[in-house]
Amino acid sequence: MVKLEERKELTKDRPVEIAPLPRQAYIHLAQHTGKSATPCVKTADTVLTGQCIGLSEAAVSSAIHSSISGRVLSIRDYLHPILGYAKAVIIESDGQDTKEKLEPRSQKEIEKLGPEEIRKLVQKAGIVGLGGAAFPTHIKLNPPRPIDTLIINGAECEPYLTSDYRLMVEKTKEIILGIDLVLRCINAKYVYIAIEDNKPEAIKAFKGEVKNLKFKIQILKSFYPQGGEKQLIKNILDKEVPSGKLPFDIGVVVHNVATIYAIYEAVYKNKPLYERIVTVTGSCLENPKNLLVRIGTPIKDLINACGPLVKTPYKIVMGGPMMGIAQCSQDIPIIKATNGIILLSEEEARIYEEQVCIRCGACVRNCPIGLMPCIIDAASRKQDWKLAAAYGALDCIECGLCSYVCPANRWLVEAIKLAKQMQRK
Numbered sequence: 001m002v003k004l005e006e007r008k009e010l011t012k013d014r015p016v017e018i019a020p021l022p023r024q025a026y027i028h029l030a031q032h033t034g035k036s037a038t039p040c041v042k043t044a045d046t047v048l049t050g051q052c053i054g055l056s057e058a059a060v061s062s063a064i065h066s067s068i069s070g071r072v073l074s075i076r077d078y079l080h081p082i083l084g085y086a087k088a089v090i091i092e093s094d095g096q097d098t099k100e101k102l103e104p105r106s107q108k109e110i111e112k113l114g115p116e117e118i119r120k121l122v123q124k125a126g127i128v129g130l131g132g133a134a135f136p137t138h139i140k141l142n143p144p145r146p147i148d149t150l151i152i153n154g155a156e157c158e159p160y161l162t163s164d165y166r167l168m169v170e171k172t173k174e175i176i177l178g179i180d181l182v183l184r185c186i187n188a189k190y191v192y193i194a195i196e197d198n199k200p201e202a203i204k205a206f207k208g209e210v211k212n213l214k215f216k217i218q219i220l221k222s223f224y225p226q227g228g229e230k231q232l233i234k235n236i237l238d239k240e241v242p243s244g245k246l247p248f249d250i251g252v253v254v255h256n257v258a259t260i261y262a263i264y265e266a267v268y269k270n271k272p273l274y275e276r277i278v279t280v281t282g283s284c285l286e287n288p289k290n291l292l293v294r295i296g297t298p299i300k301d302l303i304n305a306c307g308p309l310v311k312t313p314y315k316i317v318m319g320g321p322m323m324g325i326a327q328c329s330q331d332i333p334i335i336k337a338t339n340g341i342i343l344l345s346e347e348e349a350r351i352y353e354e355q356v357c358i359r360c361g362a363c364v365r366n367c368p369i370g371l372m373p374c375i376i377d378a379a380s381r382k383q384d385w386k387l388a389a390a391y392g393a394l395d396c397i398e399c400g401l402c403s404y405v406c407p408a409n410r411w412l413v414e415a416i417k418l419a420k421q422m423q424r425k
């Protein structure tokens, strides 16, 4: 793990602001791991904020909800931040933001809910992992084997991003209530709330609010990639997730803090997941911010909300600078897994020419999973997918550290990602 320049000072002290409603929302039906949702509305239908617009019967999938009220303009292929193009429900706002009538639950009603009822509410609300993986949360609330330990991931180790940090500072009580709901589903004995030591306000907030003796606030050194599931488990529990296995195979479940907050909102407020906090930042913006953004809002609307531009953005990244994905258009919309939009200047985003590998071993020494990125890279370039697999390409968490430390500027992650894709075909 390495210490990166944080650049969090741009937004860390900026409380969450509500982003303006988009005039049009482009709501993708594929925003999660698993099968895309099937639209349950049609062109010209009127919809309310929070209304379900996409459903799926598949075992691994998630519901999709409208993030604004208005009229369905079309359902068609549209720019997608990860997939290139994918089916989206395009909704024109009526400017009213009329919400579907869903009554908040009383404390008494919540106390009576059993694990299965909580899972169903989470499924109905379309909640997926908001730390980036977008795995449907109701499935993680129903693990196939007993769970010993629940880890709440508040590490947020990527530079620039502060959306989880602001959530932890501003919604501490609600996150604790959300953790209690998860515990009722998975019955873990131990709970760790993992926060890096560069977030003292969040640590203080949790220390002041946590009353349950089962909960331990685990302060971690701020290193990258501290927030990866496998790194958290290793650093907190000194346990390793075996190759090809998942955390629940060793009795552990990890949830991101933003996911926990969404669970709280779904159960207590009866609110589907149609908005999230996004850090909009970078040296090109005069007013970088943490914004509460409706899903489906185009990037350009967020840039306008944080403008004016002080430099021309050379590269726009969705997510953090290490694991995020460069975007080709400002018309691309926010999806559930979007935690940040970073506008980088030409100087910051310069792409250096690749050189031959000098066998320095820096990529091997720094890989948090213990892989040999230089070998997988070589195998991938020779299209020897079997060799790449034999060297553990599928275990790569795509943290980007090997590329970051490589003095020869090798495009290691890209080559490894390709090897992973080819093996899954």
Ligand code: SF4
Binding pocket: 366, 367, 368, 369, 370, 371, 372, 373, 395, 396, 397, 398, 399, 400, 401, 402, 403, 412, 413, 416
């Ligand atoms: S090989 Fe994968 S896990 Fe290892 S440093 Fe590179 S991107 Fe990270």
Ligand code: SF4
Binding pocket: 356, 357, 358, 359, 360, 361, 362, 363, 364, 373, 374, 402, 405, 406, 407, 408, 409, 410, 412
């Ligand atoms: S860090 Fe770069 S130059 Fe060094 S061994 Fe790895 S790929 Fe080769």
